[in-house]
Amino acid sequence: MSNRSKITYTFTDEAPALATYSLLPIVKAFASSADIDVETRDISLGARILAAFADKLDGQQIQDDLAYLAQLATSPAANIIKLPNISASIPQLKGAIAELQAQGYQIPDFPEDPQSDADHEIRARYSKVLGSAVNPVLREGNSDRRAPAAVKAFARKYPHSMGKWSMASQSHADYMRGGDFFSSEQSFTMDKAGKVRIEFVGKNGQVEVKKELSLQQGEILDGMFMSCNKLRAFFEQTLQDCKETGVMWSLHVKATMMKVSHPIVFGHAVTVYYKDVFEKHGKLFEEIGVNPNNGLSSVYDKIKSLPSAQQEEILQDIHETYAHRPEMAMVDSVKGITNLHIPSDVIVDASMPAMIRNSGQMWGRDGKQKDTKAVMPESTYARIYQEMINFCKTNGAFDPTTMGSVSNVGLMAQKAEEYGSHDKTFEMAADGIMRVTLEDGTVMIQHEVEAGDIWRACQTKDAPIRDWVKLGVNRARQSNTPAIFWLDQERAHDRELKKKVDLYLKDYDLTGLDIRCMDYNEAIRVSMERLIRGLDTISVTGNVLRDYLTDLFPIMELGTSAKMLSIVPLMAGGGMYETGAGGSAPKHVQQLVEENHLRWDSLGEFLALAVSLEETGIKTNNTKAKLLGKALDEATGKLLDNGKSPSRKVGEIDNRGSHFYLALYWAQALAAQTEDAALAAHFAPVAKALSEQEATIIAELNQAQGKPAEIGGYYCANPELTSKVMRPSNTFNAVIDALV
Ligand SMILES: NC(=O)C1=CN([C@@H]2O[C@H](COP(=O)(O)OP(=O)(O)OC[C@H]3O[C@@H](n4cnc5c(N)ncnc54)[C@H](OP(=O)(O)O)[C@@H]3O)[C@@H](O)[C@H]2O)C=CC1
Numbered sequence: 001m002s003n004r005s006k007i008t009y010t011f012t013d014e015a016p017a018l019a020t021y022s023l024l025p026i027v028k029a030f031a032s033s034a035d036i037d038v039e040t041r042d043i044s045l046g047a048r049i050l051a052a053f054a055d056k057l058d059g060q061q062i063q064d065d066l067a068y069l070a071q072l073a074t075s076p077a078a079n080i081i082k083l084p085n086i087s088a089s090i091p092q093l094k095g096a097i098a099e100l101q102a103q104g105y106q107i108p109d110f111p112e113d114p115q116s117d118a119d120h121e122i123r124a125r126y127s128k129v130l131g132s133a134v135n136p137v138l139r140e141g142n143s144d145r146r147a148p149a150a151v152k153a154f155a156r157k158y159p160h161s162m163g164k165w166s167m168a169s170q171s172h173a174d175y176m177r178g179g180d181f182f183s184s185e186q187s188f189t190m191d192k193a194g195k196v197r198i199e200f201v202g203k204n205g206q207v208e209v210k211k212e213l214s215l216q217q218g219e220i221l222d223g224m225f226m227s228c229n230k231l232r233a234f235f236e237q238t239l240q241d242c243k244e245t246g247v248m249w250s251l252h253v254k255a256t257m258m259k260v261s262h263p264i265v266f267g268h269a270v271t272v273y274y275k276d277v278f279e280k281h282g283k284l285f286e287e288i289g290v291n292p293n294n295g296l297s298s299v300y301d302k303i304k305s306l307p308s309a310q311q312e313e314i315l316q317d318i319h320e321t322y323a324h325r326p327e328m329a330m331v332d333s334v335k336g337i338t339n340l341h342i343p344s345d346v347i348v349d350a351s352m353p354a355m356i357r358n359s360g361q362m363w364g365r366d367g368k369q370k371d372t373k374a375v376m377p378e379s380t381y382a383r384i385y386q387e388m389i390n391f392c393k394t395n396g397a398f399d400p401t402t403m404g405s406v407s408n409v410g411l412m413a414q415k416a417e418e419y420g421s422h423d424k425t426f427e428m429a430a431d432g433i434m435r436v437t438l439e440d441g442t443v444m445i446q447h448e449v450e451a452g453d454i455w456r457a458c459q460t461k462d463a464p465i466r467d468w469v470k471l472g473v474n475r476a477r478q479s480n481t482p483a484i485f486w487l488d489q490e491r492a493h494d495r496e497l498k499k500k501v502d503l504y505l506k507d508y509d510l511t512g513l514d515i516r517c518m519d520y521n522e523a524i525r526v527s528m529e530r531l532i533r534g535l536d537t538i539s540v541t542g543n544v545l546r547d548y549l550t551d552l553f554p555i556m557e558l559g560t561s562a563k564m565l566s567i568v569p570l571m572a573g574g575g576m577y578e579t580g581a582g583g584s585a586p587k588h589v590q591q592l593v594e595e596n597h598l599r600w601d602s603l604g605e606f607l608a609l610a611v612s613l614e615e616t617g618i619k620t621n622n623t624k625a626k627l628l629g630k631a632l633d634e635a636t637g638k639l640l641d642n643g644k645s646p647s648r649k650v651g652e653i654d655n656r657g658s659h660f661y662l663a664l665y666w667a668q669a670l671a672a673q674t675e676d677a678a679l680a681a682h683f684a685p686v687a688k689a690l691s692e693q694e695a696t697i698i699a700e701l702n703q704a705q706g707k708p709a710e711i712g713g714y715y716c717a718n719p720e721l722t723s724k725v726m727r728p729s730n731t732f733n734a735v736i737d738a739l740v
Pocket residue numbers: 083084085086087088135256344345347350351560561562580581582583584585586587599600601602603604
């Protein structure tokens with residue numbers, strides 16, 4: 001039928017992908033009653049790798065769904081439910097490649113040290129799959145993330161645990177006091193559209209064009225660098241400090257989103273911490289292809305090719321390091337996996353709130369919690385964490401039963417700011433000058449750099465800024481809540497941004513609104529003071545703060561950012577509904593495989609879907625769709641109230657059980673509504689069947705638990721096997737499948 005509408009549901013990775021096997025059949029069955037088709041687009045790491053090598057896969061090609069979605073995001077018809085996906089580090093990418101090869105896909109190995117042209121070509125294709133390769137492409141709009149009232153009420157009623165804070169805590173954030181991106185940032189706005197060149201001028205005066213960019217009128221361009229020598233000296237000093245004070249050392253970066261610069265920073269941390277090992281074996285490591293940017297796991301991986309006596313010696317030297325270096329935070333103390341094992345294990349947006357929620361402590365080698373120095377070299381954003389730590393030391397831990405809420409309106413459209421800087425990031429091969437020049441030769445940005453320094457440029461287009469200001473004002477108006485623009489007058493970029501904010505705010509009638517601009521420290525302090533008094537505040541921020549704050553505050557308020565409503569009003573008129581603000585929770589997969597219990601909470605998916613249905617209803621004048629959305633919200637509220645969210649423990653309700661209750665409550669709400677009799681009649685028997693067979697279904701779902709589950713892969717699980725695991729109740733399946 002031509003008048004059917006379409007919702008596009010993304011298939012991603014790990015826990016959210018597993019959950020999709022259970023949830024999507026329910027969603028499709030319910031949506032069909034309102035003439036809505038739910039199409040699936042596969043943007044999992046595995047699918048993205050296969051799409052990148054489609055030309056090499058005889059008969060095994062799959063289409064490039066990410067490219068399709070990128071196109072769709074710029075169309076007014078877009079209605080996309082975006083689940084979190086893996087942003088792959090190199091070790092993860094290599095794991096996925098190996099798995100696909102074992103499944104018979106003829107894809108090439110990852111060329112770690114490309115030599116030939118062919119290697120370089122393969123590497124370039126894989127680079128497109130690496131790191132945060134999905135979100136920046138789809139985010140053709142800014143971000144609106146908040147805790148819906150029902151979720152907030154639930155958190156107040158059933159608070160999550162919060163570690164106590166002590167005045168005596170030695171935990172703190174540590175960051176560079178000079179030589180970092182913050183201290184070197186320069187910025188300018190293009191007064192008319194034109195080209196700029198990023199150039200390196202060598203000591204001999206030779207000019208090398210690193211990149212040419214076409215900038216739009218009103219676009220902001222920043223240039224900045226981090227000094228390699230100062231970074232290494234900083235790491236050494238933090239290690240000495242920890243050694244002297246007995247505080248545990250940990251590193252927090254975002255090697256996924258900052259996929260070029262942060263792995264380099266991470267690599268320096270590895271070679272400074274294990275300095276003696278790298279000094280002694282450096283030449284050998286180079287020969288066997290150890291890459292410290294991939295973490296210590298790269299050493300373990302590469303030395304496997306050496307004779308066992310030599311391996312033993314290296315392992316011994318690594319072990320001895322721990323005798324004279326401070327204790328390091330562990331990712332998995334049982335398995336001996338440290339913070340420096342792989343760059344994607346500790347991701348700052350989630351790891352810092354987890355630490356703050358946990359009394360400012362992380363886990364040591366002995367599995368015990370300890371005070372920690374959280375090392376975040378880039379001072380630009382690290383200071384906000386120190387502010388929160390100070391605040392908790394003075395006021396104690398936040399109290400989820402009484403605290404207010406900090407929502408966020410974030411500038412992110414069209415690869416805004418640092419998160420779009422990968423193709424403009426360079427590790428300096430020699431000393432010289434990096435500069436940005438206009439077509440007429442005017443030098444707009446200039447830095448004296450040394451070999452090893454990391455230089456980068458960031459772009460922020462004007463249209464996304466206008467849209468972001470509009471979104472901030474609208475949110476403040478709709479929620480009648482004060483909004484703070486986080487703009488740091490010490491930052492060159494923020495000074496350019498503020499000129500525009502001041503100008504664009506004039507387009508609105510701000511009567512009755514409380515809209516302010518503050519630097520980051522003041523903004524977070526004011527927001528926290530309001531929080532503990534139970535008051536709400538909207539943070540209107542740039543892209544990195546958007547990412548950091550939408551984990552930081554929700555993790556304090558709700559225990560996880562997965563419970564957030566996360567909307568991306570696309571600038572072309574469509575909508576993208578992200579599910580939560582968190583990630584793909586890899587440890588949940590492990591639990592499913594070991595004991596067939598999935599503790600992933602799909603609340604983010606429920607919330608996103610309700611808004612997506614409502615939007616479909618409004619845009620296509622489809623009353624049934626609106627009712628489906630409204631009923632879904634009611635069902636979600638009831639699910640929270642009745643405690644039907646997944647438990648963490650095997651044998652208790654898990655992700656699948658929570659989906660059953662959602663279906664039951666959703667059908668009941670639809671059967672009970674009186675606005676559309678046909679819809680009510682359609683769902684009445686469903687509600688009856690599900691309610692009558694509740695005990696049988698729950699028994700079938702719970703019986704499946706407690707033994708290992710076979711899903712036939714990690715990055716590319718087998719669909720039939722996974723579907724069987726995720727839909728173990730024949731009674732439930734029969735009711736749902738009869739609906740389509
Ligand atoms: N939008 C996106 O596409 C995003 C993707 N990512 C990707 O996700 C991966 C892991 O990232 P990481 O930073 O560790 O963050 P995660 O959010 O995956 O994990 C942090 C912790 O949050 C809790 N959690 C998160 N979501 C849920 C949920 N729905 N239900 C229950 N618990 C949840 C779990 O903690 P516990 O069980 O202890 O409560 C989990 O271990 C990376 O590959 C990263 O790149 C990360 C952020 C966003």
